[in-house]
Amino acid sequence: MKGALSVAALSLAASEVSGHYIFQQLDIGSTKGSLFQYIRKNSNYNSPVTDLKSNDLRCNVGASGSGTDTVSVKAGDSFTFTTDTPVYHQGPTSMPPGSAASYDGSGGWFKIKDWGPTFSGGQASWKLDSTYTFNIPSCVPDGEYLLRISQLGIHNPWPAGIPQFYTSCAQIKVSGGGSASPATVSIPGAFKDTDPGYTANIYSGFTSYTVPGPSVFTCSGGGGGNTGGSNPQQPAPQPTTTLRTSTTAAGSSPTNNPGNGGGSGGCSVAKYGQCGGNGYSGCTACASGSTCSATNEYYSQCV
Template identity: 65%
Template sequence: MKGFLTAAVASLAVSQVSGHYIFQQLTTGGTKHPVWKYIRQNTNYNSPVTDLSSNDLRCNEGGASGRNTETIEVRAGDSFTFTLDTPVYHQGPVSVYLSKAPGSAADYDGSGPWFKIKDWGPTFGGGGAQWTLSGSYTANLPVCIPNGEYLLRIQNIGIHNPYPAALPQFYISCAQIRVTGGGNTNPSPTALIPGAFKATDPGYTANIYNNFNSYIVPGPSVFSCGSNGGGIEAPPASTTLATSTRPATQPTNAPAPGCTNPVAKWGQCGGNGFSGSTCCAAGSTCNAINQYYSQCV
């Protein structure tokens, strides 16, 4: 029995890891730094946060402290890149935030005000919406922000499963940076996290499969000055796109005959390049979210 439980726990952990993604690597000054060197490592594998009242919305589960994370110096106006272990495949916006630490970024829990510096939202046309799905996201720091240490936060909100039947999923990471060469502008608007995202936000409750022809990214509006540009960036031609049309459903309400490794609910069960089990545990169905990802729901 002990061996069976151990195997079951290991199987669940593998399912969690294979089913989602995490922003785990930072690039600055043209150097792609080692995984987790400047990004706080989360403790929930790559599972999402769904509780709008949770402090985990700041820097993910396990990200309240950065004492085991180094802080990298970045000049105001310079570019940075967040890279994931697996490209984003859940349709929904990607946003970047900053919060200035009162002292050391490593000691900062993110409880102060946050301001947004970038949104990647949908573009509409051809009867549907197109989202930027990528393995990395690049933006610039605003040139006018004050010098000091900051938490640099990136999030993807997966709205692929319509609310309220399923809650939007927040995929979050925070890097620790020390800004130099900045200005003296106090960014605005700002918001606290939790608190920046509400269950009544149209960008939170949006159903991407039903009459979806406009979208407001949740959170405060983008602050911009100089080279960071701000605003919503349209998907570049070289980026993989996902169109918000209702996906086909694979009829697997119960494990298929001969299936010895059914995927737990919410785990990945298909998609281009996926080599794992394609049948779901009893009570869930393998649903094709897009060509890159199918999930047991």
């Protein structure tokens, strides 16, 4: 079986654009991969994808199977995506014909993991790390897959700002699997500018969150909707030849007030976090050693 897997996480390439990040390394269990050995290398450095209708939403700009190795993995084994710079934008993270190397991702995808926010005392907490680890579902059929990880940054609230997808795809060959047939979605098409998780404003009345995209597939089924921290309900199985994993993330991270912003009083923004811009109502004071610099009228960051 050939297919496409998608998880939720973060991604972007090198570091010519300040303040962004990219998933550039895939490890299988304790076996370390080198930079872009198993991950398709993109051509837009560490810049995000913002066009919901673009095929670049699948694996990033210019990312093809040319020169990328395909790594063998057993169903049920763990994998880890690593970024060049730790993720700092608040938001959720979510984990074919021919070989994986020749597959363009135009078939179906299904999601196997979301890292959503948790809410406590009126504030949201996100998993903002440089590594994201999960397991290949034990029930997926043997075959070659694209394993996608993506983060959606919503630190520039829609519609004044445009949410940002940080996405990467790894090429894997699964063995020892099962016979599951998860329901799938297409990319582009899985995310819409009317999705609550796409239009959410983390600086105003932010008390709940629904991760964009399909529900999370699990071999055993169950789970809740794809809101903060829980595994969404498994969709009804349908015949498919592809699998996928996807990540989503939102907003920049003030050090003392993640989630609601609320001006500069009593809080500060970590280096490379957002500190201003049209429509922004979060912290405006930067952590010691950095200053707030305007990139454009909608976005300023601590550098």
